[in-house]
Amino acid sequence: MKKIIILGSTGSIGTNALEVIRNAKDKFQVIGISGYKNYELLVEQIEEFKPQYVCIGTEDGYKSLKDKFPLLELFYGEKGLVELSQIKDYDILLTAVSGAVGIDATVEGIKNEKTIALANKETMVAAGEYINQLLKKYKNAKIIPVDSEHSAIFQSIQAGKIDEIENLIITASGGTFRGKKKEELQNVTIDQALKHPTWKMGKKITIDSSTLVNKGLEVIEAHGLFGICYDNIKVLIHPQSIIHSMVEFKDKNIIAQLGIHDMKLPIQYAFTYPDRMANPIFNSLDLVKISSLTFEQPDNDVFRGLEFAYIAGKIGETMPVVLNAANEVAVDLFLNKKISFLTIYEIIEKSINRHKIQKITDIDIIKAVDKETREWIKSNYK
Numbered sequence: 001m002k003k004i005i006i007l008g009s010t011g012s013i014g015t016n017a018l019e020v021i022r023n024a025k026d027k028f029q030v031i032g033i034s035g036y037k038n039y040e041l042l043v044e045q046i047e048e049f050k051p052q053y054v055c056i057g058t059e060d061g062y063k064s065l066k067d068k069f070p071l072l073e074l075f076y077g078e079k080g081l082v083e084l085s086q087i088k089d090y091d092i093l094l095t096a097v098s099g100a101v102g103i104d105a106t107v108e109g110i111k112n113e114k115t116i117a118l119a120n121k122e123t124m125v126a127a128g129e130y131i132n133q134l135l136k137k138y139k140n141a142k143i144i145p146v147d148s149e150h151s152a153i154f155q156s157i158q159a160g161k162i163d164e165i166e167n168l169i170i171t172a173s174g175g176t177f178r179g180k181k182k183e184e185l186q187n188v189t190i191d192q193a194l195k196h197p198t199w200k201m202g203k204k205i206t207i208d209s210s211t212l213v214n215k216g217l218e219v220i221e222a223h224g225l226f227g228i229c230y231d232n233i234k235v236l237i238h239p240q241s242i243i244h245s246m247v248e249f250k251d252k253n254i255i256a257q258l259g260i261h262d263m264k265l266p267i268q269y270a271f272t273y274p275d276r277m278a279n280p281i282f283n284s285l286d287l288v289k290i291s292s293l294t295f296e297q298p299d300n301d302v303f304r305g306l307e308f309a310y311i312a313g314k315i316g317e318t319m320p321v322v323l324n325a326a327n328e329v330a331v332d333l334f335l336n337k338k339i340s341f342l343t344i345y346e347i348i349e350k351s352i353n354r355h356k357i358q359k360i361t362d363i364d365i366i367k368a369v370d371k372e373t374r375e376w377i378k379s380n381y382k
């Protein structure tokens with residue numbers, strides 16, 4: 001029986017993870033969950049899964065939960081996520097909160113020498129180098145990727161050795177605006193941007209998919225997780241989202257992972273790794289019904305997310321922190337109808353251009369750069 005804590009249990013990844021656990025209660029036990037604003041869903045999850053530990057976003061939420069569940073061990077706020085990760089009595093920490101708020105909790109999970117099922121890609125983007133230093137120090141800790149592309153690479157890599165890899169080939173659906181010209185993106189609405197062609201996900205990552213920033217973040221995440229140079233990380237548009245990514249080895253053999261586009265697959269794999277468990281939810285993938293798998297180059301002139309990520313990733317140090325913070329704020333401004341879709345790119349570009357790179361010697365530098373970038377954008381785009 002593996003004991004699991006889910007940070008972000010009320011989100012898209014979190015609810016998918018609970019569905020995996022609901023179908024394998026003899027294998028997994030939820031001992032901790034966290035939500036932010038969705039109090040009602042968090043209450044439902046507490047009643048169903050009976051965790052020992054719960055974290056909620058606000059002090060008011062904390063007080064209400066305390067009245068309703070006096071025996072629970074409760075936490076709140078960002079500090080609460082950290083405290084939840086520091087508990088000794090668990091095996092896997094699923095980091096499924098959205099945004100850089102996941103960094104501190106992941107760091108604590110590593111210091112606690114636990115297995116991190118990493119969905120929160122922003123952590124690896126903003127703090128990848130720091131996380132890798134920690135992993136060298138806390139040798140029992142490990143990261144199992146949950147992002148479908150990185151799970152695919154992680155599985156495909158097992159066919160060879162890291163130094164035998166020629167290229168990682170990350171696939172992308174292309175997002176909801178694939179094939180559109182820049183002029184057509186000028187006035188797109190939030191509802192249009194939130195219609196993802198294949199995956200059902202939270203709002204932030206769905207917007208990131210439509211700008212291709214998500215794919216850019218995944219390139220940096222892949223560099224951090226697998227240590228492959230940026231020039232050897234390629235991106236291909238694959239609209240069917242059946243091949244979740246591939247690894248090309250030096251002998252030119254390519255190993256790919258295919259599957260239904262549903263996050264329950266990589267979540268289950270991260271929970272059961274290094275073993276595999278019969279899937280209780282899905283039937284086999286019907287390749288005859290899918291019939292064709294197609295590929296195309298991304299349109300980097302219109303969708304600039306990849307360009308920014310390669311620039312930030314290759315510069316390294318604090319630049320990926322800026323990319324991540326700028327994108328988070330820009331997407332939030334777009335979702336709150338404060339800026340247009342294309343202004344997301346403008347904000348990222350300006351933030352990158354104005355940033356003076358610093359060496360990351362500790363986590364406080366990451367936090368300071370993150371904060372400064374957010375404040376600059378907020379004061380310039382109201």
Ligand SMILES: NC(=O)c1ccc[n+]([C@@H]2O[C@H](COP(=O)([O-])OP(=O)(O)OC[C@H]3O[C@@H](n4cnc5c(N)ncnc54)[C@H](OP(=O)(O)O)[C@@H]3O)[C@@H](O)[C@H]2O)c1
Pocket residue numbers: 007008009010011012013014034035036037038039057077078081095096097098099101119120121122146147148199200201202203204205263
């Ligand atoms: N969804 C996918 O298919 C997918 C695939 C690959 C990777 N990922 C990554 O997984 C992470 C989660 O994505 P998602 O789509 O599941 O997001 P989501 O549906 O928006 O859920 C986010 C979760 O984080 C909580 N949260 C939000 N802001 C918070 C804060 N400031 N402090 C503490 N908790 C906070 C939310 O709580 P409330 O809902 O209670 O407010 C919710 O539980 C992201 O990093 C994303 O890039 C997602």
